[in-house]
Amino acid sequence: MHIYDAKDEQSCFYCRKINEYEKDYPIRKGVFTLDNYVYRCPLHSQYKCSKCGEFHHFNWMYYCPEEKKLFCGSCNPPTLHPVEFFDRTYAYKFKCTICGEEHFDLYFEEYKGTHPFEINQTEALETIISDVKQLPHWKPKQVREGKKISIEDVISKNKLFKDLKNEFHIGSLGIYSEREDIDQINFDDTKNKWEQNAEIWISAYDTMSEQDEGDLNRQLVIDPVLMNLIGDVKGLSILDAGCGNGYLARKLAKLGAKVTGVDFSKNFIDYCKSREEQEKLGCKFFTASLDDLSIFDEESFDLVVSNIVFIDVKNYEQSFSEISRVLKQNGRFIWSNLHPCFGRINQFNMKLPFDNPRNEDKIIIFDRYFDSRAKLISWGKIKPIWQFERTLTEYSKALKNAGFVITEIVEPKPEIEKIQKHPKFLAFEYERAPTFIIFECQKIK
Ligand SMILES: C[S@@+](CC[C@H](N)C(=O)[O-])C[C@H]1O[C@@H](n2cnc3c(N)ncnc32)[C@H](O)[C@@H]1O
Ligand SMILES: [Zn+2]
Ligand SMILES: [Zn+2]
Ligand SMILES: [Zn+2]
Numbered sequence: 001m002h003i004y005d006a007k008d009e010q011s012c013f014y015c016r017k018i019n020e021y022e023k024d025y026p027i028r029k030g031v032f033t034l035d036n037y038v039y040r041c042p043l044h045s046q047y048k049c050s051k052c053g054e055f056h057h058f059n060w061m062y063y064c065p066e067e068k069k070l071f072c073g074s075c076n077p078p079t080l081h082p083v084e085f086f087d088r089t090y091a092y093k094f095k096c097t098i099c100g101e102e103h104f105d106l107y108f109e110e111y112k113g114t115h116p117f118e119i120n121q122t123e124a125l126e127t128i129i130s131d132v133k134q135l136p137h138w139k140p141k142q143v144r145e146g147k148k149i150s151i152e153d154v155i156s157k158n159k160l161f162k163d164l165k166n167e168f169h170i171g172s173l174g175i176y177s178e179r180e181d182i183d184q185i186n187f188d189d190t191k192n193k194w195e196q197n198a199e200i201w202i203s204a205y206d207t208m209s210e211q212d213e214g215d216l217n218r219q220l221v222i223d224p225v226l227m228n229l230i231g232d233v234k235g236l237s238i239l240d241a242g243c244g245n246g247y248l249a250r251k252l253a254k255l256g257a258k259v260t261g262v263d264f265s266k267n268f269i270d271y272c273k274s275r276e277e278q279e280k281l282g283c284k285f286f287t288a289s290l291d292d293l294s295i296f297d298e299e300s301f302d303l304v305v306s307n308i309v310f311i312d313v314k315n316y317e318q319s320f321s322e323i324s325r326v327l328k329q330n331g332r333f334i335w336s337n338l339h340p341c342f343g344r345i346n347q348f349n350m351k352l353p354f355d356n357p358r359n360e361d362k363i364i365i366f367d368r369y370f371d372s373r374a375k376l377i378s379w380g381k382i383k384p385i386w387q388f389e390r391t392l393t394e395y396s397k398a399l400k401n402a403g404f405v406i407t408e409i410v411e412p413k414p415e416i417e418k419i420q421k422h423p424k425f426l427a428f429e430y431e432r433a434p435t436f437i438i439f440e441c442q443k444i445k
Pocket of ligand 1: 244247248264289
């Protein structure tokens with residue numbers, strides 16, 4: 001491990017890293033910025049993508065020698081290429097949409113000696129996009145964007161530190177409240193917040209998968225395990241508890257089940273009903289909260305499934321009781337959730353520099369596990385919603401009180417082929433700690 005001393009505090013973070021492996025590697029001077037949080041030299045800073053125009057970490061960029069341009073991994077997602085270089089065990093491999101060849105991220109290209117600056121410095125400097133020309137004079141983002149600090153900025157400096165703290169704590173999640181006492185949260189507010197998000201959620205899902213399969217977490221991590229536990233559903237009467245946009249209900253109906261979906265958001269249910277109108281799968285949908293399923297008789301269903309819902313359910317104990325009531329004797333209740341230990345909003349989750357795409361550089365620390373609390377959070381386009389953290393003990397106790405035995409617990413890990421295909425999303429992420437947990441329970445009383 002490299003120990004900092006005052007003499008080298010201006011040296012580039014990445015140059016120093018490489019120098020540990022290649023003793024004659026020159027350590028360049030770096031610039032320190034808040035968006036990076038480490039010193040970085042021009043070569044190891046950010047480059048501008050010729051397609052989307054966004055700046056990205058050099059690890060997330062590749063160079064096409066034919067086009068003499070740089071592109072990013074967000075415009076052309078890479079696969080994982082296992083290889084040992086410097087301190088790394090894999091590179092990002094890009095299938096070039098222009099020349100058809102395979103290119104690699106600029107970190108690995110530098111190792112191979114095929115970084116644009118290594119193959120032809122003058123040409124690279126002259127012909128690659130103007131931002132690379134300016135690289136020796138690389139400037140922090142605020143300066144690039146010509147941002148000036150105003151008196152309001154000075155006054156809201158306090159907020160900057162708060163934002164920074166949030167970035168340290170959870171990466172892409174936005175936090176909009178302190179960790180509140182669960183009892184103090186108004187139930188109608190939890191519902192209204194979902195109601196307001198239904199449309200946003202639906203349009204986000206529609207762009208995420210044409211196959212109506214949910215987001216990448218569902219497609220790659222949760223659903224393979226969930227579907228495996230659920231098994232053959234032909235002829236079963238199933239309740240999808242907290243069905244949201246209804247993708248799982250439709251998926252199960254296509255496999256031959258008679259599916260009923262329930263959600264407390266009317267907007268979601270209206271959408272599910274309109275989908276059913278368009279494509280008749282025999283699904284029925286009802287607006288109801290899981291803690292009051294009185295619209296259903298006792299022992300109506302063979303199976304109840306619930307996919308990432310209980311993190312959002314305030315009255316979880318009463319909801320388990322209601323699910324138990326509507327389930328037949330020995331019927332199964334299979335539900336996934338954010339993992340109470342590792343899928344937590346109070347987890348310290350930090351990657352330096354911040355723009356670094358590689359998960360293996362992430363530090364994950366968990367704290368305050370026993371403090372079951374509520375917090376308003378948002379991610380992507382989703383506006384703040386209430387989430388409720390609970391311990392495994394609390395869930396296990398509530399299940400027992402509702403007449404369930406837990407017959408299996410699975411902490412899903414994606415398959416190797418999926419990691420290879422989605423390295424930025426999956427590599428060194430879900431096999432370090434499970435973000436999700438799936439319970440199979442059986443009604444015994
Ligand atoms: C994270 S979404 C998951 C939706 C869907 N199961 C899926 O996997 O796409 C959580 C859903 O739970 C619903 N929900 C939260 N609390 C509920 C409650 N008490 N009763 C019924 N639905 C609830 C929300 O409206 C939302 O649709
Ligand atoms: Zn450097
Ligand atoms: Zn791009
Ligand atoms: Zn190319």
